[in-house]
Amino acid sequence: MKAMIFAAGRGERMRPLTDTTPKPLLKVRGRPLIVWHILNLVKAGITDIVINHAHLGEQIEAALGDGSQFGARLRYSPEAQALETAGGIAQARHLLGEEPFVAVSGDIYVPYFDFSQVKDVLHDKDMWGRPYPPDKRDICWLYLVPNPDWHPDGDFGMQMYTLTNEGTPKWTFGNIGVYRMEMFDGIRPGEYAKLGPLMRHYIDRQQVGGEVYEGEWHNLGTVAQLDLLNAPLAARLAGGRGVQ
Numbered sequence: 001m002k003a004m005i006f007a008a009g010r011g012e013r014m015r016p017l018t019d020t021t022p023k024p025l026l027k028v029r030g031r032p033l034i035v036w037h038i039l040n041l042v043k044a045g046i047t048d049i050v051i052n053h054a055h056l057g058e059q060i061e062a063a064l065g066d067g068s069q070f071g072a073r074l075r076y077s078p079e080a081q082a083l084e085t086a087g088g089i090a091q092a093r094h095l096l097g098e099e100p101f102v103a104v105s106g107d108i109y110v111p112y113f114d115f116s117q118v119k120d121v122l123h124d125k126d127m128w129g130r131p132y133p134p135d136k137r138d139i140c141w142l143y144l145v146p147n148p149d150w151h152p153d154g155d156f157g158m159q160m161y162t163l164t165n166e167g168t169p170k171w172t173f174g175n176i177g178v179y180r181m182e183m184f185d186g187i188r189p190g191e192y193a194k195l196g197p198l199m200r201h202y203i204d205r206q207q208v209g210g211e212v213y214e215g216e217w218h219n220l221g222t223v224a225q226l227d228l229l230n231a232p233l234a235a236r237l238a239g240g241r242g243v244q
Contacts, residue, residue: 002048032063054082096181139182146214161210184198
């Protein structure tokens with residue numbers, strides 16, 4: 001299985017930090033955000049990783065190189081202007097291939113997510129070994145998280161691991177998902193396209209599975225959030241021993 005890390009966003013709310021540093025290279029607890037993902041993917045045996053970039057993308061390539069320092073093979077999909085999530089996938093299709101792949105946003109911090117679990121969530125056959133018709137099998141599998149304070153109403157409901165657009169309770173999309181490439185057949189390389197409308201379309205068709213991840217998860221949107229996560233490390237460095 002291959003992976004894609006989304007790293008093309010501008011990070012407007014992280015300014016002025018992102019005026020000179022791409023958001024995925026901002027450090028959390030001593031390590032760039034994107035490196036947390038790379039190391040966790042490699043730990044799960046997923047070593048072929050595609051990274052898209054736009055804003056200050058040359059810094060990302062310079063910092064990460066070919067990935068050998070992490071035990072990975074990194075390839076890059078540059079975008080002159082950020083194409084949004086679905087557009088970024090379509091642009092990188094020639095690198096990702098046609099098999100299901102896992103994708104994760106480069107601006108979330110999820111240090112303990114076990115990527116080994118993503119390898120078998122999309123099934124082509126039912127429990128009796130019969131092939132699913134293409135319009136009956138899951139086209140993607142999304143990981144949801146408990147609603148953070150800044151998004152109390154959530155995004156999607158769920159019934160027996162099948163996501164719904166309506167109903168309660170709802171959870172928030174955790175920006176980690178496994179996708180079949182056919183989901184993006186209608187998007188041309190270089191075309192700007194958001195992922196949300198596509199997901200909702202297939203959710204209406206009952207073709208999106210998912211589960212709730214309740215481990216540590218942060219979507220870093222502001223400098224204050226970044227400072228809060230880094231505060232324990234700063235205390236250790238300043239005091240030598242940190243909190244006793």
